[in-house]
Amino acid sequence: MSKTGLLSLIWDGENLEMLDQRLLPSEIKYSKKTTVQEIWESIRSLEVRGAPAIGIAAAYGFYFAAREAPDTDFESFWKYLKEKSDYLASSRPTAVNLFWALERMEKKVLESKHLPISEIKRLVKEEAEAIHREDEEICRKIGEYGLTLLRDGVGILTHCNAGQLATARYGTATAPIYLAHEKGWKVRVFADETRPVNQGSRLTALELMQAGIDVTLICDNMAAMVMSKGWVDAVIVGCDRVAANGDTANKIGTLGLSILAKYYGIPFYVAAPTPTIDLGTKTGKDIPIEERNPNEVTCSFGRKTAPEGVKVYNPAFDVTPAENITAFITEKGIIYPPFEENIRDVINC
């Protein structure tokens, strides 16, 4: 276990070493990704997952496309690249970081169209590396701002994995937890297992335990009990897309947690990197919600837990209305209501 903990993505300067998060916690296995197809499949299958990590992986996938694109003239180069970019965008619909990263990569190409194609390829690689590097900086800053909301001895409940494994490093919801631990504060974390793919039990519990942080695993239906006992001082979750009015898409079950937190008078914070805030999406009703394979519900990790042929509804995300959210913890500061106005000010500053 290195000092930095498990990283989901390691860039070797030309290709991408990717941790297969589907095998965690029992197996730690990295594999080298070198093509667009491999990146598309890794995002779709949750080999890599978590909004920021998806954006970083897509950025490198875009570079792989540029690397293999025809370089006779800009038009054929761009046609090939745009086609591959649109293909990468089809891997998953909800996390806006995927589209934000691809649009940033496309912009870099179009603003460099006057340069030799070999130079454009170099700039594309640099842009992907910048997205990766900046994500670590963003997460660290989220940790620093988030720390101002916590205290020594705090109890935190989190949902799914908005941890280091979902980002370049530190995580988003976990960043304040890691920084509190670095300060020597005692932090007690309750991690929802987060059915049906169990990112909480398989990933969050793993990474916090490896960091030596006090983490207690609970089933999703235990959150109310834990809150009723007064063990939770704050809920901190991640996000996949924040709409312009503050409605937030995150892992399925987040909405329910926000209602429980409101009932028990517990602050509900969303750790929100600004690339996950989408001013182009007006409200939560406009956020596309991914529905995944019913097998994730009926056949958890190879064990049949439901009758053959049963009807299944398996949305991977839900939308928490802005009025259930206490504040957003971003790398530019903490955003309080009125969200529509204050989000716009932060994004445009």
Ligand SMILES: CSC[C@H]1O[C@H](OP(=O)(O)O)[C@H](O)[C@@H]1O
């Ligand atoms: C900072 S990660 C954001 C977000 O992504 C996770 O979803 P998935 O594991 O399906 O990619 C979860 O919603 C996290 O909160």
